[in-house]
Amino acid sequence: MNLDLTDIFLVTTVVIIAALFWRAHGIRERALAYTRKYCEREELEFLDETVGMERLTLQRDSHGKLRITRIYRFEFTVTGGERYQGHTIVMGGMVQRVDLPPHRYTPPQERLH
Incomplete structure (x- = not known):
């Protein structure tokens, strides 16, 4: 099997693109998990998950x-x-923060027994 420079270049390009997509998917999953936990902690309903x-x-x-x-x-x-829109900011693969717009706050109801 003879590989010329064009074949090597094409294979290398495909591998690099696949690696970039794989990394982007991992970063998105990290942002999703962080956002889900943040919403739970702040007692917000995370819509559409x-x-x-x-x-x-x-x-x-x-x-x-x-x-x-x-x-x-x-x-x-x-x-x-x-429904409100929030933002999760990820810099260099690390989640930096979650930004929320001003929104209505409803304190949890206390149980009377």
Whole structure:
């Protein structure tokens, strides 16, 4: 079997693209798990149980190094009546924070016995 430079280039390109997709999928799964736990902790209902890519940018981290920053959008509710959009920010593969818009807060009802 003779491999020429074009064959090697094509195989290498396919492998690199597959690796990038695999990494992006892993980062999305990390953002999804973090968002789910965040909503549970804040007593929010995480609607649709999914996050969707909204934006992909380059930003500098706290050390001045350029990092790929992914902003994922998700929806949540507090009362069950209104849907709000929140964002999970991931920089360089690490979840940085969850941003929520102002939303209605309904304190948990106390049980009277």
